[in-house]
Amino acid sequence: MNDRPVMIEFDNVQKVYPNGTVGLKDIDLKIYEGEFVAVVGLSGAGKSTLLRAINRMHDVTGGDLKVDGQSIVGYKGKELRNLRRSIGMIFQDFNLVNRSSVRRNVLSGRVGYYPTWKSSLDLFSSEDKKRALDSLNRVNMTEKLYTRVDELSGGQQQRVAIARALMQDPKIMLADEPIASLDPLTATAVMDDLLSLNKDLGITVLANLHSVPLAMKYADRIVGLRAGQLVYDKPIAEVSQDDFEGIYSENEAVKEGALNG
Amino acid sequence: MDKDLLPKRSFAQKYHVRGIGGTILFFFLLWGSAVMTGVNWGDFFTNLDQFFDLLSRMAHPAWDYTNIVIQPIIETIQMALIGTTIGTLIAIPFSVLAARNLVKNPIVRGIIRFILNLVRTLPDLLLAALFVAVVGIGSTAGVWTLAVFSFGMISKLFYETIETIDDGPLEALRAAGANNVQVVVFAVIPQVLNSFVSYFLYTFEINVRASTVLGYLGAGGIGVYLQRSLSSFRYDQTAVIVIAILLVVIVIDAVSNKLRERLQ
Numbered sequence: 001m002n003d004r005p006v007m008i009e010f011d012n013v014q015k016v017y018p019n020g021t022v023g024l025k026d027i028d029l030k031i032y033e034g035e036f037v038a039v040v041g042l043s044g045a046g047k048s049t050l051l052r053a054i055n056r057m058h059d060v061t062g063g064d065l066k067v068d069g070q071s072i073v074g075y076k077g078k079e080l081r082n083l084r085r086s087i088g089m090i091f092q093d094f095n096l097v098n099r100s101s102v103r104r105n106v107l108s109g110r111v112g113y114y115p116t117w118k119s120s121l122d123l124f125s126s127e128d129k130k131r132a133l134d135s136l137n138r139v140n141m142t143e144k145l146y147t148r149v150d151e152l153s154g155g156q157q158q159r160v161a162i163a164r165a166l167m168q169d170p171k172i173m174l175a176d177e178p179i180a181s182l183d184p185l186t187a188t189a190v191m192d193d194l195l196s197l198n199k200d201l202g203i204t205v206l207a208n209l210h211s212v213p214l215a216m217k218y219a220d221r222i223v224g225l226r227a228g229q230l231v232y233d234k235p236i237a238e239v240s241q242d243d244f245e246g247i248y249s250e251n252e253a254v255k256e257g258a259l260n261g
Numbered sequence: 262m263d264k265d266l267l268p269k270r271s272f273a274q275k276y277h278v279r280g281i282g283g284t285i286l287f288f289f290l291l292w293g294s295a296v297m298t299g300v301n302w303g304d305f306f307t308n309l310d311q312f313f314d315l316l317s318r319m320a321h322p323a324w325d326y327t328n329i330v331i332q333p334i335i336e337t338i339q340m341a342l343i344g345t346t347i348g349t350l351i352a353i354p355f356s357v358l359a360a361r362n363l364v365k366n367p368i369v370r371g372i373i374r375f376i377l378n379l380v381r382t383l384p385d386l387l388l389a390a391l392f393v394a395v396v397g398i399g400s401t402a403g404v405w406t407l408a409v410f411s412f413g414m415i416s417k418l419f420y421e422t423i424e425t426i427d428d429g430p431l432e433a434l435r436a437a438g439a440n441n442v443q444v445v446v447f448a449v450i451p452q453v454l455n456s457f458v459s460y461f462l463y464t465f466e467i468n469v470r471a472s473t474v475l476g477y478l479g480a481g482g483i484g485v486y487l488q489r490s491l492s493s494f495r496y497d498q499t500a501v502i503v504i505a506i507l508l509v510v511i512v513i514d515a516v517s518n519k520l521r522e523r524l525q
């Protein structure tokens with residue numbers, strides 16, 4: 001694994017929110033190109049903060065963070081938008097525009113490549129319209145092209161959200177609890193889609209997951225957070241179910257229940 | 262269920278202190294205002310016969326006046342439409358800048374909201390008088406009056422609508438590398454468009470009614486004729502104008518209600 005280039009590098013990263021809450025503390029972490037990493041931990045452990053530091057949706061307050069070899073903590077304006085454009089993100093609540101069609105939602109993933117006026121007038125190139133079809137095809141949603149998003153099921157919406165993120169042509173895909181709002185069956189379908197981006201397209205995937213069994217099934221590596229600190233980091237071959245009692249050990253309600261909470 | 266297990270209501274909750282207190286306060290203020298402004302209920306009823314006299318004189322409309330009224334009525338509608346449109350176009354950027362979920366900078370937002378509040382405190386009659394003085398008697402003054410009035414009203418309705426939208430799509434667009442304008446175009450506008458159209462129609466309705474009065478101050482439209490007929494005691498002509506205004510308002514009301522229903 002370690003012969004691959006480093007894709008994301010946390011170097012003693014700190015995050016303190018303006019109200020004093022510690023989001024991340026002393027994080028040192030390297031994510032390698034093409035890895036599928038699952039991030040586990042209790043609610044409030046800092047998983048979302050960790051992901052959002054990578055595309056600078058949250059600013060870190062200390063340390064350095066490199067993406068593809070470049071320090072990103074000082075990025076502003078166009079530079080920052082180009083960083084975000086190269087990193088796809090999907091969310092627990094899908095974050096699609098419910099009143100717009102699947103097509104427009106998917107195309108909106110491409111706006112980072114367009115000047116303001118062109119995208120505002122919906123002047124997408126025929127190449128990108130084809131790209132939208134390809135992205136939808138990858139998640140088996142092509143036939144819903146003209147459907148309004150609010151007519152889709154949760155699992156279908158998450159797949160459209162993946163297609164939207166694919167429009168960015170991302171090197172990295174961040175998934176913040178992508179299946180927490182889905183039933184087990186659709187959850188598996190969505191995880192399969194993420195896995196195929198990882199394996200077929202070589203996209204580095206970082207996913208916050210509540211379910212340890214799913215993390216063990218899909219990830220190459222599991223990292224654990226507790227109270228903003230990195231408390232666990234093992235390749236999947238060395239992971240055993242018992243380890244997770246360790247991650248959550250300070251909490252009485254541990255075991256299975258806490259992992260799903 | 263055992264009563265003791267239920268959470269206890271406080272004294273204020275149990276005896277509806279707020280509701281009852283509020284009602285008493287309301288009637289007290291109502292009574293106080295009537296006394297202080299010297300509303301004379303007696304006068305109101307003794308003058309009622311004058312009102313009936315006017316009504317009876319209006320009961321025979323001068324139907325041949327209809328032809329003359331059509332042109333200014335159309336002008337009134339045009340004034341309302343142009344005024345509302347201008348006001349709305351200016352209101353859009355202002356409402357974006359005033360919305361808490363779009364503009365995080367409290368200073369920018371504060372300045373914009375201050376301007377909007379200021380505009381809304383200007384009464385439309387004062388605006389009309391002002392514009393008549395500046396651009397002269399005629400419908401141009403009316404259009405500008407309605408534009409400013411619509412701007413004040415619409416920008417508030419718009420930014421309050423923007424503040425109720427789902428922020429999820431905004432986050433997604435930002436995370437995809439969209440700039441601020443692209444976030445507005447792709448994530449905000451689709452969520453607010455229907456409400457915006459419906460507020461536009463609503464303001465247009467109000468403006469049609471308002472512009473009949475503005476004519477009184479020389480700001481063009483049917484109001485000019487209304488004023489002329491009243492001051493020359495031609496109540497038969499007044500009747501025709503009132504009926505015409507009523508018809509127009511009812512039709513516009515119906516059309517815009519239908520359109521707004523469609524948007525739901």
Ligand SMILES: Nc1ncnc2c1ncn2[C@@H]1O[C@H](COP(=O)(O)OP(=O)(O)O)[C@@H](O)[C@H]1O
Nearest residue numbers: 017019021022023042043044045046047048049
């Ligand atoms: N915008 C914010 N302001 C202040 N505190 C926050 C903010 N976002 C998250 N936090 C706090 O930071 C900690 C980590 O949150 P988060 O990263 O969302 O955890 P997780 O995703 O693991 O549930 C929590 O204590 C949370 O309350």
Ligand SMILES: [Mg+2]
Nearest residue numbers: 044047048049
């Ligand atoms: Mg979270």
